[in-house]
Amino acid sequence: MKRLVILGGGESGVGTALLGKAKGYEVFVSDKGTIKEKYKNVLINNEIEFEDEQHTESKILNADIVMKSPGIPDKAPLVKQIRDKGILVISEIEFASKYTNATIVGITGSNGKTTTATLTHHILKQELEVGLSGNIGESFANQILEKNYPNYVLEISSFQLDDIVDFKPHIAVLLNITPDHLDRYDYKFENYINSKFRIALNQTKEDYLIYDADDEVINEWLMLNKIQSTLLPFSLTRVIENGAYLDKENIKITIDNNQIIMPTANLALEGKHNIKNAMAASTVAHLLKIRKQTIRESLENFQGVEHRLEHVLKINKVQYINDSKATNVNATYYALESMDTPTVWIVGGVDKGNNYEELFLFVNEKVKAIVCLGVDNEKLMSTFSNMVDVIIETQSMNEAVKIAYKLAESGDSVLLSPACASFDLFENYEDRGRQFKDAVRNL
Numbered sequence: 001m002k003r004l005v006i007l008g009g010g011e012s013g014v015g016t017a018l019l020g021k022a023k024g025y026e027v028f029v030s031d032k033g034t035i036k037e038k039y040k041n042v043l044i045n046n047e048i049e050f051e052d053e054q055h056t057e058s059k060i061l062n063a064d065i066v067m068k069s070p071g072i073p074d075k076a077p078l079v080k081q082i083r084d085k086g087i088l089v090i091s092e093i094e095f096a097s098k099y100t101n102a103t104i105v106g107i108t109g110s111n112g113k114t115t116t117a118t119l120t121h122h123i124l125k126q127e128l129e130v131g132l133s134g135n136i137g138e139s140f141a142n143q144i145l146e147k148n149y150p151n152y153v154l155e156i157s158s159f160q161l162d163d164i165v166d167f168k169p170h171i172a173v174l175l176n177i178t179p180d181h182l183d184r185y186d187y188k189f190e191n192y193i194n195s196k197f198r199i200a201l202n203q204t205k206e207d208y209l210i211y212d213a214d215d216e217v218i219n220e221w222l223m224l225n226k227i228q229s230t231l232l233p234f235s236l237t238r239v240i241e242n243g244a245y246l247d248k249e250n251i252k253i254t255i256d257n258n259q260i261i262m263p264t265a266n267l268a269l270e271g272k273h274n275i276k277n278a279m280a281a282s283t284v285a286h287l288l289k290i291r292k293q294t295i296r297e298s299l300e301n302f303q304g305v306e307h308r309l310e311h312v313l314k315i316n317k318v319q320y321i322n323d324s325k326a327t328n329v330n331a332t333y334y335a336l337e338s339m340d341t342p343t344v345w346i347v348g349g350v351d352k353g354n355n356y357e358e359l360f361l362f363v364n365e366k367v368k369a370i371v372c373l374g375v376d377n378e379k380l381m382s383t384f385s386n387m388v389d390v391i392i393e394t395q396s397m398n399e400a401v402k403i404a405y406k407l408a409e410s411g412d413s414v415l416l417s418p419a420c421a422s423f424d425l426f427e428n429y430e431d432r433g434r435q436f437k438d439a440v441r442n443l
Contacts, residue, residue, distance in 0.1 A: 003027075004025035004065050005067075011039075060082065091162070096140045098166075102150050102152050105169060105288075106199050108199050112276070115304070116173065128150070135156060178217070204228050213240065242254055251278065255283070262295060264278070306322075309322075324418065329355065332418070344367075344413070347418055348377055349373065349432075356383050372391065395425070398435075
């Protein structure tokens with residue numbers, strides 16, 4: 001009996017434990033933190049051995065295979081020990097994909113992957129049986145065990161891609177690459193770029209890579225590196241013969257001389273970046289033979305994603321917008337770009353080596369006041385204090401929202417778009433977004 005050790009008792013860990021047990025592995029789950037009650041109960045009910053608040057090395061280093069949570073860095077001493085012993089370390093998507101013959105759509109990128117994955121799933125589910133998983137929702141492993149869909153849309157992070165071996169999506173989508181998570185990649189942008197391109201690592205010419213042809217980083221990498229996939233670029237600025245492009249107000253998508261045209265006038269999502277997300281999702285749908293009418297209707301009635309430019313409330317003619325999912329500078333760039341009113345901007349958290357320069361244009365043009373929300377706001381203060389008249393430090397969401405309320409006048413917007421990770425004051429970006437919405441509703 002092969003021994004499967006799982007590091008991390010969260011959604012992906014527990015899903016992998018259940019699938020592993022069903023496939024005949026001896027399973028052990030170990031978490032250095034506390035495993036949530038609901039996950040503990042699942043493990044107990046399924047008679048799966050586990051521990052939390054510790055890692056017992058003797059029970060881990062005898063593994064045949066280790067599945068580690070994407071949150072655990074390779075630099076962790078325990079992970080080094082495991083690798084030194086020659087034990088294979090993989091991610092959940094690598095483990096789970098061995099047990100399905102489904103058509104997999106894998107979506108990655110520094111920004112927009114949740115929106116694009118959710119939108120792609122929204123279109124496909126009108127005509128296909130399809131699961132949505134990966135970095136989002138119910139774990140891929142558990143869905144394979146319980147639902148066994150013939151198709152999956154997976155949102156995939158670079159951390160998940162770092163630990164694949166044979167994993168191969170039939171359709172890969174690479175939305176963009178901007179500096180993010182560099183603390184996990186020795187502060188070398190090229191390591192992070194290579195990590196993102198692992199999504200196409202095992203693809204053949206029978207498989208597809210849909211990517212942003214306006215992204216210099218992606219173009220450069222493709223010029224210097226060989227990949228097997230059939231390429232389907234999308235662009236806002238130039239005509240694309242095989243792929244998607246914007247022609248005035250229409251998205252035109254051509255695959256093997258079969259063209260469809262989608263008007264952008266009634267897209268549910270606003271902003272240039274969302275036209276790109278719509279292009280990527282529609283190209284996937286066109287590849288999988290979804291009818292044009294279905295694609296068009298789905299693009300027009302899609303509701304968007306929680307914590308991503310989510311309009312919360314209007315109070316005294318001030319619009320409050322929750323963009324807590326903006327955990328890096330590039331995501332905040334899109335948020336500020338889409339603002340068309342004077343903006344009180346709530347920003348801050350755990351800085352991952354951010355360079356705020358690309359925001360200067362929008363800050364000068366649109367931001368009237370900045371509310372810093374983090375344990376350490378020094379870098380924000382020194383970067384932006386010359387650019388805006390008012391910049392204030394806060395340490396709690398309630399305080400930040402109350403100050404923003406005082407600073408905003410009729411016709412303004414209050415935008416939470418932190419450009420940073422949330423772990424200094426919040427459990428995660430969802431917790432941060434919910435606290436923002438609660439604070440706004442309590443004004």
